[in-house]
Amino acid sequence: MTSATVLLGYQQRIDQIEALLAHLQMRQGTTVAVLVLAVVTTAAFCFLAFSRRAMPIWYPPLPLSAALISLRKYTRQQLQISRFIRLRRFYAGGVERLEERWVGNGISGQEFEVPDHVYAADLSLFGHGSLFERLCTARTHLGCERLASYLQEPARFAEIRQRQAAVRELTGRTDLREKVALLGRYDFEQSRWQTFAEWLDSPPAGFASWLGPAALASSVVVGALSAAIMLKPSIWPALLPIILPIAVSNAVAGLSLRKRVRRVLKASAPVASEITIIREGLELLAGERFVTPKLVTLTTRAAPAGAVIRLLKPWFMILRERTKDWFYLPSLWLLLGTQSALAIESWRLRYRGSLRQWLDAWAEFEALNSLACYAHENPEDSWAELDDKSAHFSAEGLGHPLMARDTCVRNDVSLGDAYGFCVLSGSNMSGKSTLLRSIGLAAVLAFAGAPVRARSLRLAVMRIGASISVVDSLRDGKSKFLGEVQRLREMLQLSADGPVLFLVDEIFSGTNSPDRRAAADAVARTLAARGAIGVISTRDIALAAIAAHGGTNLHMRSRDGADNPLDFDYRLKPGVTTESNALAIARMVGVPI
CATH class of the missing domain: 1.10.287 (Helix Hairpins)
Incomplete structure (x- = not known):
């Protein structure tokens, strides 16, 4: 295919x-x-x-x-x-x-980006034209949030293997993705974790356990007697001594509980509008029969959810209808608002732990299903071979997953075998940053459980660190150089705890040449000594010497024999670049040089 x-x-x-x-x-x-x-x-x-x-x-x-x-x-x-x-x-x-017309038409996911994340902004995980926009087909906000965590949070080897197996099983299930897309009555219906978290974490209302059955019994009696009077009005004098004390006691109970009832109903109102789509999704998930362990676990967790959540349906219906004119007086007479609050609060206290697990199961399934949709639409991509050994990354035909397939230039990249890292030199616009992002995105996709844009990829489970898009911040009072130093410090800290893949673009470009050379040499030496692998790119060929710490020199340049210095082939080549095109670019845009 x-x-x-x-x-x-x-x-x-x-x-x-x-x-x-x-x-x-x-x-x-x-x-x-x-x-x-x-x-x-x-x-x-x-x-x-x-x-x-x-x-x-x-x-x-x-x-x-x-x-x-x-x-x-x-x-x-x-x-x-x-x-x-x-x-x-x-x-x-x-x-x-x-x-390839998807840019700007999907979910940017910007709200899910962790501030100052060690690689999210550098690899364009979120925002316009981002990896998240390309990947996310989740039906609910819960699924979007979980997919974002897949892309940003580290996972263990066993977890990644389970994700990959689950995504493979879901890849061909277009029929299931159709059903997920049709959940709810309207597309704008959503389910957000924050809505449920605020409800589940709210303090108990403190209702006595006997209030619910008592309120229900009194309302049934009042309702039955009222119906009898409506059918045969002549009997009302005989029933009045019975119905009046019950109605008065209902009124007293309603007034005494009014503040707590209002608080419960106000907290429950957002949940009432969002829980239906979750119930439908969990019932759909519970009805599926899967083979892979992760999906089997999710269906098992979801199995009891539908029936239990349905217990809330009549009370949420009363909650929606009780403010309407035709229903208002019967609701007051039968104490339906109070009964709804008592029933909803009882359900919340009993099942809030279970509901958290059900929401977690649905979010997990939606993240996997989004990755499976990506896998289905990119059958030429390959599945990464992972292990938990020392750091290594070996890709054949590696490309950038956000570029059009027919224009994407591919390269073979090997780190951790013959050499631990490479110093990638090249002039402006030669493709260095794109190659760094291709390496980083391949690792992110592999660790999420998705296929990667390469003919093959072998890599170890590693932490990722990138310094590609670090900029200055007026709000934080931080220069670009300080931001880069802080990011490199994070990478060094990560490398002290385990395998790391580092990607650094134009290292220490914000300082003078002698300081840049000394600082870059120290960072490369420390990372290499700790077994980290990666790429350091630069336009400054004087930094080629830092490859002496177990690395090698590679470069990118214009096509062989090309008269135009901007005619790049975007291919990796051995050695250090010998060309520069800064003056040519300046002249091209009209700077008088």
């Missing part, structure tokens, strides 16, 4: 959906016509029966029943049309990704 095959499959599925949509819309048009005809006929029959007395009065309800049936059918058809439109949008997003 190739990405072109996947694209063709998506386009064919869109054609099928559009055909089904056209057929459904045509049927809906017929339903509307029947509905209009039934309403007009009902109006005509009413006029003839009541004004002209030209027909029996039982005629008007006949077409009215047809109108009600048509209205219900129209509502169902509208829901089906909405689902097909959402499904078409899901596949249209896949087509955009496969045709």
